[in-house]
Amino acid sequence: MQGLPPRGMRDFYPDQMRTRNWLFSRWRESATRYGFEEYSSSVVEQEELFILKSGEEIVSQLFNFTDKGGRRMALRPEMTPTFARMIAAKGGALAKPLKWFSIAQCFRYERMSKGRKREHYQWNLDVVGVPEVTAEAELLAVALDALGGLGLSAKDVVVRISHRGLMGAVLEGLDIAQESWTGVFGIIDKRGKEPDETLWKLMEAQGVPESTIRALFSLLDENTFDPFYELLEQKGLPTASVEDLRTLFGYLEAYGVRDYCEFSPSIVRGLPYYTGIVFECFDREGTFRAVFGGGRYDSLLELFGAGPLPSAGLGFGDVVIQEILQEKGLLPGLSRRIDFFLVPFSQEERVQAFRTVQQLRKQGFYCDLVLNAKKLKGALREGARLRAKRVVLLLPDELKQGLLVLRDLESGQEERIPEERFLADPGRFLQDDSNSPSRRT
RNA sequence: GUGAGUGUAGCUCAGGCGGUUAGAGCACUAGGUUGUGGCCCUAGAGGCCGGGGGUUCGAGUCCCCUCACUCACCCCA
Numbered sequence: 001m002q003g004l005p006p007r008g009m010r011d012f013y014p015d016q017m018r019t020r021n022w023l024f025s026r027w028r029e030s031a032t033r034y035g036f037e038e039y040s041s042s043v044v045e046q047e048e049l050f051i052l053k054s055g056e057e058i059v060s061q062l063f064n065f066t067d068k069g070g071r072r073m074a075l076r077p078e079m080t081p082t083f084a085r086m087i088a089a090k091g092g093a094l095a096k097p098l099k100w101f102s103i104a105q106c107f108r109y110e111r112m113s114k115g116r117k118r119e120h121y122q123w124n125l126d127v128v129g130v131p132e133v134t135a136e137a138e139l140l141a142v143a144l145d146a147l148g149g150l151g152l153s154a155k156d157v158v159v160r161i162s163h164r165g166l167m168g169a170v171l172e173g174l175d176i177a178q179e180s181w182t183g184v185f186g187i188i189d190k191r192g193k194e195p196d197e198t199l200w201k202l203m204e205a206q207g208v209p210e211s212t213i214r215a216l217f218s219l220l221d222e223n224t225f226d227p228f229y230e231l232l233e234q235k236g237l238p239t240a241s242v243e244d245l246r247t248l249f250g251y252l253e254a255y256g257v258r259d260y261c262e263f264s265p266s267i268v269r270g271l272p273y274y275t276g277i278v279f280e281c282f283d284r285e286g287t288f289r290a291v292f293g294g295g296r297y298d299s300l301l302e303l304f305g306a307g308p309l310p311s312a313g314l315g316f317g318d319v320v321i322q323e324i325l326q327e328k329g330l331l332p333g334l335s336r337r338i339d340f341f342l343v344p345f346s347q348e349e350r351v352q353a354f355r356t357v358q359q360l361r362k363q364g365f366y367c368d369l370v371l372n373a374k375k376l377k378g379a380l381r382e383g384a385r386l387r388a389k390r391v392v393l394l395l396p397d398e399l400k401q402g403l404l405v406l407r408d409l410e411s412g413q414e415e416r417i418p419e420e421r422f423l424a425d426p427g428r429f430l431q432d433d434s435n436s437p438s439r440r441t
Numbered sequence: 442g443u444g445a446g447u448g449u450a451g452c453u454c455a456g457g458c459g460g461u462u463a464g465a466g467c468a469c470u471a472g473g474u475u476g477u478g479g480c481c482c483u484a485g486a487g488g489c490c491g492g493g494g495g496u497u498c499g500a501g502u503c504c505c506c507u508c509a510c511u512c513a514c515c516c517c518a
Binding site (some may be wrong): 004007061077078079106108110111112113114116120122289290292293315316317319320343345375376377378379380381382383384385391393395396397405407409412414 | 515
């Protein structure tokens with residue numbers, strides 16, 4: 001088929017654009033209400049910016065090119081490096097703590113599957129300069145506020161929370177050899193996706209003794225912190241990760257979002273730069289990819305030449321959330337808004353129609369009018385297709401008497417009214433005054 | 442990168458063992474007599490049946506190749 005966008009890229013036709021704008025406005029509204037400030041940047045960056053953060057392997061996943069000056073460039077695969085660059089460039093000039101957000105289009109060159117395109121928009125929220133888990137609590141509160149605004153409750157979605165330092169300490173506490181940690185992490189991450197029996201065999205293949213596997217699996221089933229704390233304390237290992245988690249859950253309770261959240265030790269997250277709390281949000285049925293994810297990255301900004309800046313962030317993509325809302329029937333039936341649709345009977349009445357429609361538009365009404373020479377019949381059909389609330393007919397005989405004909409498309413009723421009187425208060429002809437300009441905020 | 446599935450009208454799809462001018466519904470356009478939409482009726486327009494090759498008297502249909510899309514795996518936002 002011709003006319004399709006490049007692989008993995010999306011066209012937004014007006015219907016889809018309405019939905020997208022609606023989603024973005026929910027994001028933007030929540031973020032600003034929670035005190036986050038919006039920022040933006042170009043989608044193109046120097047390739048090395050991404051290599052600096054993620055290593056050479058990232059290059060194969062980039063949409064990259066050489067510009068005419070021979071510089072290696074790339075479309076951003078995520079917003080965090082750009083964010084870090086911007087923060088570092090301003091050095092100490094920025095007052096901390098700092099709370100910024102962006103709705104950024106990101107690109108990634110890879111195979112597509114459900115919930116995954118080569119291009120998406122991501123709502124990014126970051127808090128810089130806060131070493132305490134108050135940052136994470138605030139991030140989760142704002143993301144869950146947005147989810148609530150989109151119609152998803154704690155019955156629909158769950159945030160699984162863990163700590164980067166926790167599993168490492170646990171593996172150490174269980175005396176699992178350091179060289180098999182990477183493999184073991186990978187197996188832990190598969191928990192819930194593969195049957196335990198399979199995972200058990202994989203663990204054995206890693207050389208983990210049976211008794212240790214049993215201990216590890218029973219720990220993974222825990223949703224309280226005590227067994228972890230006891231294990232770490234008993235082995236003389238740092239317990240900071242468990243304490244962070246305890247504190248965070250206390251804060252989440254106070255924020256009123258505790259019922260969305262659960263402790264889930266197997267959450268690890270792929271990105272290497274996380275240093276503390278990590279979290280991912282899923283639909284409760286588990287049929288979709290993660291809705292959002294994030295965590296603490298205390299050493300990342302230093303990589304970019306900023307001083308030590310404890311930070312936490314969150315990324316929330318537009319693809320998965322729309323799939324979930326679609327499946328749950330929560331996408332609103334958005335339609336374009338036309339208050340008045342003006343129909344000049346013939347070319348004779350056109351100029352008059354232009355004058356009238358401009359007066360309505362200046363008053364703040366949403367108006368359209370017939371642009372093609374068209375019979376009355378076709379014009380009315382066009383008005384109906386646009387779902388115009390009222391059609392304003394400019395008919396020769398009535399116009400000679402200074403009268404406009406207002407037609408209600410739903411009831412079919414018509415009213416003849418002097419133009420001056422109509423323009424003095426057009427809003428009273430729109431029955432449901434909830435949409436009239438005077439009621440708009 | 443591996444595996445599977447699907448490509449026929451703008452959209453959703455039909456086209457039993459190969460057989461004459463390729464079908465439906467929706468959408469679109471125009472009519473159904475002077476200046477009135479939705480419903481109904483009539484008509485019209487719209488297809489290199491994804492592309493290429495092969496088998497055959499004959500291919501939308503069978504075979505091979507290729508491309509595109511979708512899903513799963515991998516990886517990850």
